[in-house]
Amino acid sequence: MxxxxxxxxxxxxxxxxxxxxxxxxxxxxxxxxxxxxxxxxxxxxxxxxxxxxxxxxxxxxxxxxxxxxxxxxxxxxxxxxxxxxxxxASARERKQPELRDYQRPRVEKMRAAFSVGAPGFLLADPTGSGKTPMAITTVSALPVQLVLVVTKLSVVPAWRAAIDYFGTGPQRWVVINPEQMWRLFEHPWHPLASLPVDEAAAIAAQSGRCRVDFGVVITDESHILADPMSIRSRLHARIMDPPEGERPWWLRLSATPFTAPHETQYVADLIAHVTGAEEPGDVDRGAYLDWLRECGFELNTDTGGRWHHDDNAHDVERVKELLYDSAVGASSSPQELGLPDQARELRPVELSADDRRKYAQAWHEFRQTVGLATTDADALHGDGRQAALRRVQRASFLKTAQVAAVVADLVADGYQVCVPTWFLETVRALVEHISWELKSRELPHKVMGITGEDVGLRERKRQNFQLGRSKVVVFNALEGINLHAGERNVDGKGADATSTPRATVVADVLTGGKRTLQAEGRASRDGQHALAVYLYVPGTTEEAWLARMLRSAANTQALARTSADARALTELADQLDAHAGTTPQVPV
Structure with missing residues (x-):
């Protein structure tokens, strides 16, 4: 206030x-x-x-x-x-905490990139590999004074605790979430603090000046910068290009950095450094794609103008050559790091004839809203996108009882279950249905619902799930929440999370490859992967939609992992498409 x-x-x-x-x-x-x-x-x-x-x-x-x-x-x-x-401060006189065997070479590579004058580094190792301790350990040995960490609000406390543990250098650290970045800026004509937040952020992104000079900027979940026109991307750009002084060294962390080459614009400085090309600067998407072609990309697209990894093996190899095999980045598959593969299951659910008609009608209205030619909700923008997805939400409500039954089955099989959703109302509906289903089966029926509304209670609810007081958590924060088994010191008093295996039930409609993989990753950490179960109603538009979502996730995996990781997702999409081709749509 x-x-x-x-x-x-x-x-x-x-x-x-x-x-x-x-x-x-x-x-x-x-x-x-x-x-x-x-x-x-x-x-x-x-x-x-x-x-x-x-x-x-x-x-x-x-x-x-x-x-x-x-x-x-x-x-x-x-x-x-x-x-x-x-x-x-002066350097802390204590021993550097031990890292895993595969983490030490990563730290050495990042420090080498800094020492040779590379503009930054992209660390794209998979979820659960420990990118946070690797980043902090790297920066602790660099000759810089002030470090900025931009991360999700819910992960800010975890970063601060990790800095206390892994940070052994003399640096001062500032950990902030993207929505608060504008506070780092001042403006000669506008007192930003007296303006509404959205207006202050827009002015800072347009013509603000960062109040201090950072030596290193770490962007956690750096795929949030895929849209170069977003406020957060433009604020980053202003910090990274100060009118005076040296440019900060930029460390970007993401297990899901890109779904297509046009999203690499936030690492254009790294590509330019490796190829010797001039940086493209602030250009629109078309001009950036032209720049990528000059850097050796082919960018083949289908008749709808979409890029797919299976038609662009050259582009996939070019990304790896420029960003992972060079001195400015690194990425490995879970197998290469000695981590287990992600297990996934497709589970169709059956609706009553009446609910099935309502379900199909909701999807029909959605398709009318977005246009028959539209095949990806990520192509929608603003209010139209929100209204369209609301129609899909109506469809999701109709299968909450079936979702609750699957969740209860998993609890009975000995799992703790995580249920990511899209909308706030869906969280509430699922909490109610799952609680009733568990109670009816005489299973532990305390269900946690975590949303952006309950910031003050969110951590307490998360701890309740992690400590086993609740067997199920339903949430709509698809990033920045850790629900993995065995988490150390969950409550800050020495208690560790349960070792009970986790399962993630994806039952709501999600869009985009990065969002899907981030939802999977909430319960995958420290060398463990939670079983991911995808629920859908067969013979409906949702089945085809899920297939497209999985293909988008395959693109993301192809550009950060291996062809085998991408193939696992593509095969699931092929199964859905094959079934959809033999199952007629329900008339509406």
């Missing part, structure tokens, strides 16, 4: 490079306490004119404000250190 008290002090203080307090910073008796933005009005709290953050000035922070103190490794804590003239 906005704090209307008079601002305290003006004055940009640069991050001090040497011990000592620069002129104009706080005295020892009156240090600044920078607070999180949710701080309520309180005597002595004011919004700082320069930094746009609520601050309290005094020797000690009042107990009433303790919950709003700057968290460790946060933007607020960095600003507090700058205002108080706190000098950079």
């Amino acid at each position: 906005e704090i209307s008290s008079p601002a305290l002090v003006e004055g940009p203080q640069p991050l001090p490079a040497q011990p000592g307090r620069p002129p104009g910073t706080a005295s020892r008796d009156q240090p600044y306490h920078v607070l999180t933005t949710g701080c309520p009005p309180y005597p002595g709290v004011a919004r700082h004119a320069r930094w746009g953050l609520p601050v309290y000035r005094g020797r000690r922070l009042p107990p009433a404000l303790a919950d709003f103190a700057a968290p460790r490794h946060s933007w607020e804590l960095l600003v507090q250190d700058i205002l108080n003239g706190v000098p950079p």
Whole structure:
């Protein structure tokens, strides 16, 4: 909320490079306490004119404000250190935590890329390989002072804990989620902190200037930058191209970096470095595809203008040659790292004749909305896309009882079950149906529903599932939530997650290869993969839709893993297409 008290002090203080307090910073008796933005009005709290953050000035922070103190490794804590003239830390005198055998060569390769002047690195190892500790260990040995980590809000605490454990260098770290990145910026004419969040973010992306110079930028789940016109991509671009000073070194982490070559635009600097080409700059998709052709891509498309990996073996090899086999990136299959394969099952569910007609009608309305030529919901945009998917959601509601039965079967077989969905209402419906089904079978029937609405309870609910107090969790956050068996120190008090095998039931309609694989990956970590079960109604449009979704996921796997990983998904899609070809659509 906005704090209307008079601002305290003006004055940009640069991050001090040497011990000592620069002129104009706080005295020892009156240090600044920078607070999180949710701080309520309180005597002595004011919004700082320069930094746009609520601050309290005094020797000690009042107990009433303790919950709003700057968290460790946060933007607020960095600003507090700058205002108080706190000098950079010295290297920690402790032994570097042990890494797995396959992780050490990755760290060495990343450090080598930095030392030879590569603009950055793409680490695209699979889910569960430990990209976070590898990144932190790498950066801890680099001669940089300030590190930015951009990650999902729900993973921010995990990154902070990992930095505490694996970070042994003198760096200061700022961990922030993409929606808060605009707070890193200032503007000569617009006081960003006083504007609505969307407007402030748009202005920062268009013409803002980052307040501090980062030496390294780590983007977790870097596939979020696949759209170069998004606010988060443009904010990244401004940080990576400062008007003065050196460009930061950019480390990008993603198990699902691309679904097609046009999505490689956020690693164009790496491709340019390897090929010797000039970077394409801020160009539209058509111009970027022309640039890729100049770099040796063929980009064959089907009659609908879509790129498929099975028709573009040359492009797949070109991605691997430029990004993984060179000095600027790395990716391996689970098999190459000694991790198990992902197991997947297709499970058709049967509806009553009446529900089947309603189900087909909902899909028919969806197809009318998007047009008969449309074959991928990712091609939709804005309100039209949302309205169309709402019609598909109506169809999903009709099979909640069947989904609940499958989930209960898995619980009875000894699994803890994760159910990713798309919409908030679907989460609620599934929690209700699954709870009833489990209770009717006299099985443990406490079901956790995790959504973006319950930020304050989300971690507690996740812990309940991880510690076995609940056998089922239904969630609509397809990234940034860890549900794997055996997670260490789940509650921060030494308790580990259960070793009960996990199963992931994908029952709602998802779109896009990256989103599908991310949903699978929520319960896959530390060398373990959860069984993935895909539910669908045969003989309906959903069956064909699921096949397209799996083919898109195969494209993603082809561009990051191996042909065998892609083939496993393609074979499932072939099974669905073969069955759809022999099963007539239900008339509507």
